[in-house]
Amino acid sequence: xxxxxxxxxxxxxxxxxxxxxxxxxxxxxxxxxxxxxxxxxxxxxxxxxxxxxxxxxxxxxxxxxxxxxxxxxxxxxxxxxxxxxxxxxxxxxxxxxxxxxxxxxxxxxxxxxxxxxxxxxxxxxxxxxxxxxxxxxxxxxxxxxxxxxxxxxxxxxxxxxxxxxxxxxxxxxxxxxxxxxxxxxxxxxxxxxxxxxxxxxxxxxxxxxxxxxxxxxxxxxxxxxxxxxxxxxxxxxxxxxxxxxxxxxxxxxxxxxxxxxxxxxxxxxxxxxxxxxxxxxxxxxxxxxxxxxxxxxxxxxxxxxxxxxxxxxxxxxxxxxxxxxxxxxxxxxxxxxxxxx
Amino acid sequence: xxxxxxxxxxxxxxxxxxxxxxxxxxxxxxxxxxxxxxxxxxxxxxxxxxxxxxxxxxxxxxxxxxxxxxxxxxxxxxxxxxxxxxxxxxxxxxxxxxxxxxxxxxxxxxxxxxxxxxxxxxxxxxxxxxxxxxxxxxxxxxxxxxxxxxxxxxxxxxxxxxxxxxxxxxxxxxxxxxxxxxxxxxxxxxxxxxxxxxxxxxxxxxxxxxxxxxxxxxxxxxxxxxxxxxxxxxxxxxxxxxxxxxxxxxxxxxxxxxxxxxxxxxxxxxxxxxxxxxxxxxxxxxxxxxxxxxxxxxxxxxxxxxxxxxxxxx
Numbered sequence: 280x281x282x283x284x285x286x287x288x289x290x291x292x293x294x295x296x297x298x299x300x301x302x303x304x305x306x307x308x309x310x311x312x313x314x315x316x317x318x319x320x321x322x323x324x325x326x327x328x329x330x331x332x333x334x335x336x337x338x339x340x341x342x343x344x345x346x347x348x349x350x351x352x353x354x355x356x357x358x359x360x361x362x363x364x365x366x367x368x369x370x371x372x373x374x375x376x377x378x379x380x381x382x383x384x385x386x387x388x389x390x391x392x393x394x395x396x397x398x399x400x401x402x403x404x405x406x407x408x409x410x411x412x413x414x415x416x417x418x419x420x421x422x423x424x425x426x427x428x429x430x431x432x433x434x435x436x437x438x439x440x441x442x443x444x445x446x447x448x449x450x451x452x453x454x455x456x457x458x459x460x461x462x463x464x465x466x467x468x469x470x471x472x473x474x475x476x477x478x479x480x481x482x483x484x485x486x487x488x489x490x491x492x493x494x495x496x497x498x499x500x501x502x503x504x505x506x507x508x509x510x511x512x513x514x515x516x517x518x519x520x521x522x523x524x525x526x527x528x529x530x531x532x533x534x535x536x537x538x539x540x541x542x543x544x545x546x547x548x549x550x551x552x553x554x555x556x557x558x559x560x561x562x563x564x565x566x567x568x569x570x571x572x573x574x575x576x577x578x579x580x581x582x583x584x585x586x587x588x589x590x591x592x593x594x595x596x597x598x599x600x601x602x603x604x605x606x607x608x609x610x611x612x613x614x615x616x617x618x619x620x
Numbered sequence: 621x622x623x624x625x626x627x628x629x630x631x632x633x634x635x636x637x638x639x640x641x642x643x644x645x646x647x648x649x650x651x652x653x654x655x656x657x658x659x660x661x662x663x664x665x666x667x668x669x670x671x672x673x674x675x676x677x678x679x680x681x682x683x684x685x686x687x688x689x690x691x692x693x694x695x696x697x698x699x700x701x702x703x704x705x706x707x708x709x710x711x712x713x714x715x716x717x718x719x720x721x722x723x724x725x726x727x728x729x730x731x732x733x734x735x736x737x738x739x740x741x742x743x744x745x746x747x748x749x750x751x752x753x754x755x756x757x758x759x760x761x762x763x764x765x766x767x768x769x770x771x772x773x774x775x776x777x778x779x780x781x782x783x784x785x786x787x788x789x790x791x792x793x794x795x796x797x798x799x800x801x802x803x804x805x806x807x808x809x810x811x812x813x814x815x816x817x818x819x820x821x822x823x824x825x826x827x828x829x830x831x832x833x834x835x836x837x838x839x840x841x842x843x844x845x846x847x848x849x850x851x852x853x854x855x856x857x858x859x860x861x862x863x864x865x866x867x868x869x870x871x872x873x874x875x876x877x878x879x880x881x882x883x884x885x886x887x888x889x890x891x892x893x894x895x896x897x898x899x900x901x902x903x904x905x906x907x908x909x910x911x912x913x914x915x916x917x918x919x920x921x922x923x924x925x926x927x928x929x930x931x932x933x934x
Contacts, residue, residue: 331838333834333837333838335829337745358843362840362841362842363840364840365837365838365839365840366838366839366840366841367840370838370839371834371838373831373834373835373838374831375831378830378831378832379831379832379834379835380832380835381832381835381836381850381853381854382832382854382928382929382930383853383854383857383927383928383929384850384853389835392836392839392841393839396839396840396841397840428929428930430929430930441835444835444839445838447839
């Protein structure tokens, strides 16, 4: 239904061109959930905004690639045609519910705007639909809340309102850019639950972006791991979590606290910082931070290659080599820990 | 809201008291003697003394102040030394032209500044923006009296399409009223347009990439609607303060303009009264101006609650 082909989204800055998204391809089918995971600054948000063409232009530009939605390349569409897709076919919810609603308009009006932009309905009908939507997303006393302003809602409730706005026209794809990052954990669970229910009810495809692997594991069927504007590993959720084949994904997983870990393992962080996207490193972008990097990694920029029908990895290490390297490292660490005691 | 309004109205009283003390001091400490000015250079010291007594100017300053203050509370601003008419009557005769001038220049300002700012934000990535910035700077830097004289020269003398002086009351003829106020209105507006358009542009650019505009664009809303509805309504809030201060400031600006265009308004009255050392009129005019100033500020604060639902005065 949606196919992103070799998409590049670059940003012009005074210091040079930032390659925020640098050749990304993926597809999403109806009713499917795709998770995009990566650190801050890996380009996930720019990628999500590219699909909706919501990156400010300039400074953002698209030197290459296609975003095919139902046979049309969204990058080539005129603004007028694009607007017919935004909100109606593809809708988006954003990271910060506190600032994503206009503070000076009533919730009801903002919700009705989403409906009336795409449907010529009498106001009373739109209002009725808006109340339905608020009920759908679990806002108590929706008729009364239509007249409330955003500041009268909590963060979780605002995110529900934003989801209602996104659902206003029954979109085929819902893009959720870090939808729970700004919320506390219990509310997070509720919002994710809500999104799942909506998907079941309406068959909406969801692209969920998060730096939180827990959120991704809970929601997604397919996962894209992004690093410095590229996909470094993609596959089914099992491939990513149980058959991890890329050192970066592995490092990300190791940096998670585990409730079932048998020893008092320290949390492991990834050394260093994400690379400068104006002057990316030579070879593999991850090599300066990769614990398994060899001389070859500084020269060869690995392509995303197929390991199994759905599992793609961008690393020069084969599955066997990676397994052995991991084992060696874990042994070294264990000895280090023992020495420490 | 009502309680807040009442509280703010009551707070005007101490402000006006302080203003009254300052005005009284400035006026009475300025050199010059009204009795001397009325009677002329050749008058005898006895005659001057007699007139001073008549006007109450021989009493101690403090007593004079309290006499004046006492009469203010009864709604009496005293009598003009010069024309012997009640000050309230003189001011009410003169407030019409000044008020008309303020309304015209404010309308002109808003009619030009708001569309300009929206247009500039719409074209924010083009060369129009730096051009606008220099233009607004130029506008705010032009001295009013210079622009007034220039416009009089061009549109009053070279191409005589506007009258260069005088005032026709709106009750006499709407067209003549407008015709006489266009030039002075433009002069007063020129300075304010630059300021308000710049302020509005800045606050609009600040909110043009806020998250809520992304939500609006994500709904499929047109960019022009995003700007005029979502961005403008938020940018208007800080701009309102500037508009309020500007309207209040126009009262002062009219002093020069009324003199150049000989409009019989409060500003001209003030200048004339200063020349005549007409103490009661000077005091009365300044007090009225201060009152209007405070009142406009109150209106701005109340407008805030209307424009921004997050503000509730309870």
